[in-house]
Amino acid sequence: MDITFLGTGTSQGIPIIGSDHPVCLSNDPRDKRLRVSILVEWDNFTYVVDCGPDFRQQMLANNVSKIDGILFTHEHNDHIIGLDDVRPFYFKQGDISVYAHQRVIKALKKRFDYVFETVNKYPGAPSLDVKEINDNPFKIGNLEVIPVNVLHHKLQVYGFRFGDFAYITDAKTIAEEEIAKLKGVKVLTVNALRKEPHLSHFNLEEALAFIKKVNPEKAYLTHVSHLLGFHKDVEKELPTNVFLAYDNLKITI
Numbered sequence: 599m600d601i602t603f604l605g606t607g608t609s610q611g612i613p614i615i616g617s618d619h620p621v622c623l624s625n626d627p628r629d630k631r632l633r634v635s636i637l638v639e640w641d642n643f644t645y646v647v648d649c650g651p652d653f654r655q656q657m658l659a660n661n662v663s664k665i666d667g668i669l670f671t672h673e674h675n676d677h678i679i680g681l682d683d684v685r686p687f688y689f690k691q692g693d694i695s696v697y698a699h700q701r702v703i704k705a706l707k708k709r710f711d712y713v714f715e716t717v718n719k720y721p722g723a724p725s726l727d728v729k730e731i732n733d734n735p736f737k738i739g740n741l742e743v744i745p746v747n748v749l750h751h752k753l754q755v756y757g758f759r760f761g762d763f764a765y766i767t768d769a770k771t772i773a774e775e776e777i778a779k780l781k782g783v784k785v786l787t788v789n790a791l792r793k794e795p796h797l798s799h800f801n802l803e804e805a806l807a808f809i810k811k812v813n814p815e816k817a818y819l820t821h822v823s824h825l826l827g828f829h830k831d832v833e834k835e836l837p838t839n840v841f842l843a844y845d846n847l848k849i850t851i
């Protein structure tokens with residue numbers, strides 16, 4: 599299975615518009631972070647987790663020519679607002695499968711009302727094949743996905759386990775019984791916003807403590823703010839099996 603980090607930045611991305619913070623001004627390509635999303639590919643299957651404002655750019659940068667579906671973690675804007683840009687895939691492939699919690703589906707219907715229109719729908723609008731998911735494992739292609747509940751302050755968010763790989767973003771707290779679902783995972787991705795504590799995100803210390811608890815062979819950090827620091831500096835501070843993800847990084851599991 600190949601995982602591509604399409605975006606590794608927090609909601610505003612890095613650089614932030616108009617910011618003169620040194621990290622925002624950095625020339626290191628690893629300090630330029632689009633909004634979080636990953637591409638998951640195996641056999642002939644291609645799935646995307648989340649579809650934020652940089653979706654179009656991410657698909658172009660990685661030459662993605664078809665997608666089998668989109669899995670949504672939650673309905674915050676930085677995770678859903680690129681959905682209209684599934685149109686090129688829809689024109690070629692037909693209805694695009696999306697997997698989301700009931701609450702997220704409701705939010706999509708509100709934000710993209712024209713996509714769900716049944717009377718006089720504009721012909722250029724995309725169509726979706728919406729699949730409601732709950733805490734039960736579900737199948738994408740020939741693979742079983744295990745949803746993992748995390749809390750983003752008080753909001754329920756889904757992390758996903760794809761066999762030996764798990765992807766968790768926008769977590770601040772995770773119940774023990776949910777952590778148990780990650781047992782034995784070889785590669786874990788988890789959010790680490792910055793060094794200072796935050797109301798709804800793991801900071802670096804919390805992310806590292808969580809990784810230690812899950813004990814994967816390797817872990818990657820994502821959903822990073824410019825406040826975490828320069829990629830090259832943060833990397834040096836991490837345990838040997840923990841890496842700071844960066845945009846377009848590809849790993850094979």
Ligand SMILES: [Zn+2]
Binds near residue numbers: 609674676677768821
């Ligand atoms: Zn987010």
